[in-house]
Amino acid sequence: MNWDWLCGSGVFTKESRGASHLLCIKLLFLGATPLVLIIFFHHLTPSDTCRHTALCKMYVWFTLLAGLAILPLFLLKTLKSLFPYLGEDCVYMLRSLRLGLRLTKYKKIKPFYSIVDCFLDAVRRNPRKTFLHFEGRAYSYEEVDKQSNQVARALQATAGLKEGDTVALFLGNEPCYVWLWLGLAKIGCPAALLNFNIRSKSLLHCFSCCGAKVLITSAELKDAVEEVLPTLQAQDISVYLLSETCNIQGINPLSDKISQASDQPLSRDLRANVNIKTTALYIYTSGTTGLPKAAVITHERLWAASFLQSVSGVTSEDVFYINLPLYHSAGFLIGMTGAIERGITIILRRKFSASQFWDDCRKHNVTVMQYIGETMRYLCNTPRKDNEKNHSVRIAIGNGVRTDVWTEFLNRFGDIKVRELYAATEGNIGFINYTSKVGVVGRANFLHKKILPYTLIKFDIEKEEPVRNAQGLCVEAARGETGLLVGKITKISPFSGYAGNQQQTEKKRLRDVLKKGDLYFNTGDLLLIDRDSFVYFQDRVGDTFRWKGENVATSEVADILTMVHCILEANVYGVKVEGHEGRIGMAAVTLKERETFDCSDTFKQVANYLPAYARPRFIRVQPCLEMTGTFKMKKVRLVEEGFNPADIKDPLYFLDPEKKAYVPLTEEIYAAIASREIKL
Template sequence: WVSWTLTCYSILLLYSRTRRTETFLLTMIAYILFTVLAVLPVLLFWKNPYIMSDLKFAMTVLHIGIKYSKITRKFYSILDCFMEKVSEHPQKTFLVFEGSSYTYSQADKESNKVARALLTHANLKEGDTVALFLGNEPYYVWTWLGLAKLGCVSSLLNYNIRSKSLIHCFSCCEAKVVITSAELCGAIEEVLPTLREQGIRVFVLSEKSDVEGIESLSDKIQQASDQPLSPQLRANVNLKSPMLYIYTSGTTGLPKAAVINHGKVWRASFLQYMIGVQSSDVIYLYLPLYHTAGFLMGFSGAIERGLTIVLRRKFSVSNFWADCRKDNVTVIQYIGEIMRYLCNTPKRDNDKDHKVRLAFGNGIRGDTWNDFLDRFGNIRICECYGATESNIGFVNYVGKVGAIGKEHFLHKRSYPYALIRYDTEKEEPVRDARGFCIEVPEGETGLLVSKIGEQTPFSGYAKNKQQTEKKKLKDVFVKGDLYFNSGDLLRINEGFVYFQDRIGDTFRWKGENVATTEVADHLLAVDFVEEANVYGVKVPGHEGRIGMAALKLKENMDFEAKSIYDHVKYFLPSYARPRFIRIQDSVAVTGTFKQLKVKLAEEGFNPNIIKDPLFFLDDSKGYIPMTKEIFDSILEGTLKL
């Protein structure tokens, strides 16, 4: 195109000299320039049909970069952002919950009361860690805001965990205080002796407590003043200070506490701005607040935007759209399973009667994506990718069905990453003769790694140096470089990023990460189990993988269905309980005694193929023999998992 333009210019210049007409020359030059400018966008669009979206995204990223640079120069926390919103619109509705609504001003005052009660009765100080063992409710929000005003770190516990896992979560973040609700108090009572030994004080959101060692908190909050607290209480907090501990499953078999500092909170909070959420939007938040998705992408992002939040305790497929209509919801979050649940409900005439314009989240399958749009109307779906502890994320800002993100030169410049060749049998990256990793060509699947640096830090896990180091890859492309190992296999094709699979000993089911080692440890505690190999298997029509265990029984002992069912029901949350159990004479291992999972996962739970004894977890009967009828019902979708 440039050569053609220069040729035309030369011809016209020669012609003008012969005619000696300066006016003619200027006119033709102007015409050529106008033609180039008119045709250039068409050519660019032909080469890249997403160019306008790319340019818009670039402007947004640059604006976020400017905002973040201001935060780094003069520290400004997400709490400061909340306080600014309180000042800007004190009477705007901040939270809607079960028929009650609270303004920004009311939320500020309620959190002041919580902060003062804890300051007086728990003797908290800046830097102390407090564990929140609560479900979604307004007091979760007030308590976190109150703790932030004291400069404390909040440890967000999964309210499904029990026993050993629960004690571990308190220990690894060194919590001095735990705050729970009356509904969850029973789980705390089970581990109370250990908590008292460790000097951890327990407060319950109740008017009174009859249990020795558990103190009431609601009465103390009601008696406290709602006046503002001095910023000096958090004077030493900065961008690198920890603000949260969010727990993620891993290969250790126990939850790992990812350290979330104030900088990472901001980076996650900017997601809503990045995808076009406006301050006038109303967001529907039903994902658990102990999750990164619920707390950072949803809740703190809503604070950054100054939104109204419609909070629900748990997801309800039957009430989802009714809630959206009742509260004029315009933005929803999702995980892949949620979208499938909504699509599987009986069709209604008013399916498209709502104000939802934007949905963002992760894990939606391509077929579900299309079904959702056909069923519920013109809703922009913005698929995202990231992990709690990760220093890299992607956003599918153009709405390409099936993609978890789109490459962008500004993004890659700010967050250097690569897909490298990975050996699934050896469970390690492939390295060349020089000892460096090999980047896969476009279109091939590779392990996502992201460079660790000043602007892309990896904070690791609290009190778990071994697992922190395990997530780091050294000497990846040059001697001395350092990369974060995402543990995810991705594929990039024509600029779009696609999720392929998850490596290691973790799989995802019902929106939760399940650590196979933790499940195996619980199974090994059953007296007749000698070895346990836990893995995830794919189920047609479902996102993620469902749990399955291959067991070797102790000599001269039989499989006792009721005993193992009672055990897993007590120790494991529902999503982590093995739905299928396979009894083997021996558990296959590699030469280095690593359990083989790939072949087992491929074989799945088909009784027509597997000759070993198979059992299925029926929610009402416990473990029962797996039959062809059960298998067919699962494939047909008539048996719900």
């Protein structure tokens, strides 16, 4: 084969030149040109006898070069069709690698570079930039820095705080929450973030398990603290109120001490012993059983959680809207410390308001919002308006939203990147949906699994335990099969456990999973990974339910119910309600001999000792409770049967907050709940 063949065969004759042009163009756009012509050209031997040799060479070279230029586009198109999420996967992995390298650097450098140091750098870079906006008042980075200096000095002088002392914060969402924590962090003191809904026994438990000797609260929560004050005083606990004055003996005013303290910078030596493994916070979680547990949040975990904004695409120019409680890991870790890591502005609200949400976003040019599943649903339930898509929100970060609500939210409020995530406060494994796929909590990829090893294992719902083979090892779930998510406990992905609760810490550790001697963290959650590597949250196992964005331990609710005079035993569980996120509380109870169900007394008990989201809204009175062979209460059938009076013969009761009592659950009430005429 040679150049003469091209010319002699008539390829470049006058008659066929037009067809040749067309052939070259077709080859060019087919994308196969480079490969074909490279092989073809390699076998050609130029001949001086061909009068069209130069023209032939020109055609071949032109087509070859043009084809090579187009080849990358062709390959990209092919890859895109075969791997539609390749680009997003690569961006996510590159961001994760970059952030992982940063965290590795922080682990090694001395002195340790903490989130507080990151905040101080932001103060130096942009002292006048608004860090926090709350109820019409803006606070610059410099102002918040000075306020936190005053807090640190006042607590040193008044409470005698020193590095390592734990302080409990019992507060609602307000600016002082931020500078109180920063002030404590500047002197190396970890903070315990107490849920402001808890009372009595739960409040005392949460306070005591973190080992705190100081409690700081606000005026609106003074009554709750006063209720347990005798016990606190007996334990020699110092209680401080964010007020100029206080007439209650045993509660000391703190605001006057803060305002009189110096706002000058503090020495870094005051936190000289703080390192990546030091406890930064205690955040409370219901976990699977018992009273709330204090999850230990180290500085390493604090950094890792703060990176979620960066992974989601948040930049230093964004404005972040926080309406979730700051005692939550979502509001505090992802929201507040994430904002510090990015150096951005926070818009803080006391609590979520569906009616004011979008007005707030427009007023403050909010670009990033947080949500839980209920947030999205409440927003979708608001009356439609013409200006619903008139806002600057581009990213939403959160968890727990149903697919139908997610779709409706996007249809109504525009093209917002929903970054649905899966994580646990104390867990060592998580996922985030960095794609536009609706209904998933993330994607499985080799890099993620290499750095943070995890697996899904088969789980027996009836026995409430992992399925094991003849060798005593767990059985991995197949692709497309629901399984229990477990994360391998390693130096890179540790499980720090619960403060003062070794028993519950051990319960979350799962041994001999894939091989003898290995150790995994048991998330207690069922997930599914499909054949396209998308991760779906399926359900929660164990003795918890999630309602209004809060995890509720069923045993805690059962303990409160059995304090009611008429109730002998209580089996608490969560049931689904059509059109609502999560599961609402329900209890099957047995009564003491010769007792009838006391509707009023039961209401008083749950109202006095449980926050609204934890109160069982439905009660089912049974002659006896079903038990397993190991005397554990059976719940699966009860959960499946729900609360429809048409299907259940046992007496059913509904918690009516207006009547302040439990009332018989009629089919009319059930219909009103189903139609959302009665709001839960």
